[in-house]
Amino acid sequence: MFDLSSELQFQTSRSSGPGGQNVNKVESKVEVRLNIPASQILNEEQKQKIQQRLKSQLTTEGDLVVTSQESRSQMKNKELAVKKLYAVLTKAFEEPRVRKATKPTKASTLERLQTKRVASERKASRSRKNWED
Template identity: 45%
Template sequence: MMSIFQKIKEEFLNQELSFQASKSSGPGGQHVNKVNSKIQLKFNVVRSSILEEDEKAVLLKKWANRLDSEGNITIQAQEKRSQLQNKSIAIQKFYESLSAAFRKRKMRKTTQPKKSAVEKRLKAKRINAEKKQSRSKNW
């Protein structure tokens, strides 16, 4: 699925992603109060022209709890003082989230417990049973 990332990055980045700048929250004094350094990146999965229907279905399923009612995913970045740095951080977060959505999960291999582990567990059970048995005698 690497071709999807290349399509988004190279051809349609400006068309598909929308950015909104606003004042950042938190400490910082006068600089925070004056500068619109927080960036909100929005990407509409439903209306995307570069995603195929099966890719949209995967994103809608994986991002179900992150999408708003219109099908937008919103990613915020306000770590840096610079709007440009926050914009690049938001784009990076978007691509990481996108690649995580398309990454296939490895299936867990079922394994049997080792013989030594079973013996160790049974020995511990036996010792515990003997301890309790010895408490009940000679009352």
């Protein structure tokens, strides 16, 4: 792919969850930010794809933020966060496969019609009939 390490901003904080003294003392959670509009490495086409496909994951400034707190080690979390960021970017650049339109099979059509017929008969049987003898 490409090397974005010069444009990544790292921020650490205390991790959440169980862990006792380690969680309370050590800032092992890592947050990685990549400012998409200000990036010198990404071209305009790539920036557009990211902004369209990852719209919900971007901040108002256009930063892509990924966090990791799986490990007790800050370095391990840093590596994991960078891997996650690259995975998100790789997925954003992939072209979605175009779905081929297909006809419903005979079996599925017959099954649908049979289900409709049964439902119709069930509802018809609920109607009030003239019970006069």
